[in-house]
Amino acid sequence: MDIKKVIKEHGWTLERLASEMTNKREDKKGMSQSSLSQLLNGSTPLDRLQEIASIIGVSVSELVADEKDASNTIICPHCGKPIKFEKGE
Incomplete structure (x- = not known):
């Protein structure tokens, strides 16, 4: 799971995303880029994954999908x- 890669693929920088995140300690909008990076490098709580997914416009499952599952194949x-699913344009 590389959340940072998904964020980048959707045209976001960590700095931009951090500015949109909720700073729960101070109960206001915006957090530092270093705080966001630390959050993503640890065990990111589900509520934070949901917030990130909502901000960048993806589902939580897309945000945390393993690259090996990126083939969209199920058994x-x-x-x-195997059944392969492909995205339509």
Whole structure:
């Protein structure tokens, strides 16, 4: 899971995202880029993942998806064959 990569892929910088985040300690908008980076390098709480996903316009599952799952392939529970999903334009 590389949340920073997903953030960048959606056109956001950590600095810009940090300015949009809620600073829960001070109950106001905006946090430092270093605070956001520390948050992302640790075990990011679900409420923070939801906030980040909402700000950059993705689902939480897209934000935390493993790269190995990026192929959008699942295994059919009935026959065991892989099923690949592709995004439409």
